[in-house]
Amino acid sequence: ALSYHENWQQAWHSPEPKKQYDAVIVGGGGHGLVTAYYLAKEHGLRNIAVIERGWLGGGNTGRNTTIVRSNYMWDQSAALYEHSLKLWENMTRELNFNVMFSQRSVLNLAHTLNEVRITKRRINSNRLNGIDSEWLEPEDVKREVPIIDLRGGGRYPVMGGSIQRRAGTARHDAVAWGYARACSEMGVDIIQQCAVEGFDIEGGQVTGVRTSKGHIKTNKVGLVVAGHCGVLANMAGFKLPVNSRPLQALVSEPVKPIVHNVVMAGAVHAYISQSDKGELVIGAGTDAYNGYSQWGSNPVTEDTLAAICELYPLFKRMRMLRQWGGVVDTCPDASPIIGLSPVKGMYLNCGWGTGGFKATPGSGHIFADTVANNRPHPIAAPFALDRFRTGFLIDEHAAAGVAH
Ligand SMILES: Cc1cc2nc3c(=O)[nH]c(=O)nc-3n(C[C@H](O)[C@H](O)[C@H](O)COP(=O)(O)OP(=O)(O)OC[C@H]3O[C@@H](n4cnc5c(N)ncnc54)[C@H](O)[C@@H]3O)c2cc1C
Numbered sequence: 001a002l003s004y005h006e007n008w009q010q011a012w013h014s015p016e017p018k019k020q021y022d023a024v025i026v027g028g029g030g031h032g033l034v035t036a037y038y039l040a041k042e043h044g045l046r047n048i049a050v051i052e053r054g055w056l057g058g059g060n061t062g063r064n065t066t067i068v069r070s071n072y073m074w075d076q077s078a079a080l081y082e083h084s085l086k087l088w089e090n091m092t093r094e095l096n097f098n099v100m101f102s103q104r105s106v107l108n109l110a111h112t113l114n115e116v117r118i119t120k121r122r123i124n125s126n127r128l129n130g131i132d133s134e135w136l137e138p139e140d141v142k143r144e145v146p147i148i149d150l151r152g153g154g155r156y157p158v159m160g161g162s163i164q165r166r167a168g169t170a171r172h173d174a175v176a177w178g179y180a181r182a183c184s185e186m187g188v189d190i191i192q193q194c195a196v197e198g199f200d201i202e203g204g205q206v207t208g209v210r211t212s213k214g215h216i217k218t219n220k221v222g223l224v225v226a227g228h229c230g231v232l233a234n235m236a237g238f239k240l241p242v243n244s245r246p247l248q249a250l251v252s253e254p255v256k257p258i259v260h261n262v263v264m265a266g267a268v269h270a271y272i273s274q275s276d277k278g279e280l281v282i283g284a285g286t287d288a289y290n291g292y293s294q295w296g297s298n299p300v301t302e303d304t305l306a307a308i309c310e311l312y313p314l315f316k317r318m319r320m321l322r323q324w325g326g327v328v329d330t331c332p333d334a335s336p337i338i339g340l341s342p343v344k345g346m347y348l349n350c351g352w353g354t355g356g357f358k359a360t361p362g363s364g365h366i367f368a369d370t371v372a373n374n375r376p377h378p379i380a381a382p383f384a385l386d387r388f389r390t391g392f393l394i395d396e397h398a399a400a401g402v403a404h
């Protein structure tokens with residue numbers, strides 16, 4: 001019988017790359033692995049490789065604060081994120097792997113009259129799209145989150161907020177492991193510690209991928225590398241309207257259960273939830289400058305912790321355990337890019353910025369359809385790269401819930 005560790009070692013095979021694949025997905029994060037999963041499961045491709053320069057889930061998929069919700073403003077976003085939320089609700093059964101999806105509800109607080117108006121407008125838009133979303137008066141917020149100081153320390157009073165009760169959190173690296181195991185069972189080659197270093201492009205068509213483990217022939221490439229999408233686009237000879245910058249998070253020492261939902265406060269760049277182990281999981285806004293570092297910086301976390309102490313005074317004596325960052329790729333309208341690239345046979349799934357974890361299953365599902373059929377899935381179509389030429393943007397900065 002295999003030990004637990006040996007069992008894990010064999011959850012997915014890690015072969016050396018073959019000389020040729022029908023499709024190569026660059027990026028072994030959640031979005032890339034789900035794409036490979038549906039290419040195999042729903043589109044009958046069997047000769048697929050996922051190429052990951054580090055380890056599975058080592059990018060933003062394993063670094064995020066795990067919030068899952070679908071309460072975005074515009075119809076196009078509602079279709080995308082609600083498609084994903086429905087897949088989250090069945091993911092553990094689909095993968096036979098416990099991703100610990102916990103629908104504990106997500107609150108988005110409003111601290112100014114402007115945020116009250118924007119939030120109520122978003123709630124009405126959600127309800128028109130069949131998404132569960134409610135307005136809470138300050139006393140309702142207090143009932144949901146008894147430890148909150150509605151005065152917000154006097155600086156940012158709580159004037160109400162939205163709540164989505166089907167929203168919640170999940171175990172992020174379990175998502176990568178669950179899909180990796182399912183991919184491997186369908187014969188997808190998952191190749192870690194293998195960096196893509198360039199592309200062969202002939203007559204505008206991709207024909208191969210150059211990697212640190214050798215050359216691979218293919219005429220179908222999905223770029224799913226989050227904060228490094230601009231780097232890979234440059235390798236392929238085109239530019240993306242994306243800013244890549246660190247987004248940070250931190251966790252406290254574990255304490256008894258005291259926060260039973262997720263509480264986000266965009267105006268003060270602070271949001272919290274509590275992990276099943278009892279740690280406070282705290283998120284901040286992005287750094288103010290572009291960069292590819294994956295570690296924290298004190299000014300950002302100091303601001304966030306000051307806001308946390310104003311909203312939840314009893315946390316003033318909590319000790320922080322760990323702080324880290326990830327490189328998030330944000331588009332000018334805070335919406336993703338899903339679709340064809342300027343290079344034939346090369347497809348883009350990026351620009352998810354501070355909020356792509358919640359879209360992981362839906363993103364991979366519609367991107368696989370786009371890659372397999374060489375045309376955008378209907379839900380992906382509005383998120384084409386071309387929108388930055390036509391000007392038909394899908395601005396979700398307010399719903400993003402995080403300053404960037
Ligand atoms: C601190 C933080 C908190 C966040 N909180 C939330 C949240 O609560 N809710 C939410 O919805 N979203 C959140 N996000 C955003 C979310 O994590 C991302 O949008 C999402 O996980 C992106 O998934 P992905 O699979 O596209 O990227 P990743 O998981 O980053 O995967 C991309 C992979 O590409 C690989 N790669 C890069 N270059 C190459 C190369 N040249 N060759 C091969 N491989 C390469 C990387 O190593 C990486 O593993 C947060 C992000 C951060 C950093």
Ligand SMILES: CSCC(=O)[O-]
Pocket residue numbers: 065067068069283354355356358400401402
């Ligand atoms: C990092 S912010 C979390 C979200 O987008 O709900």
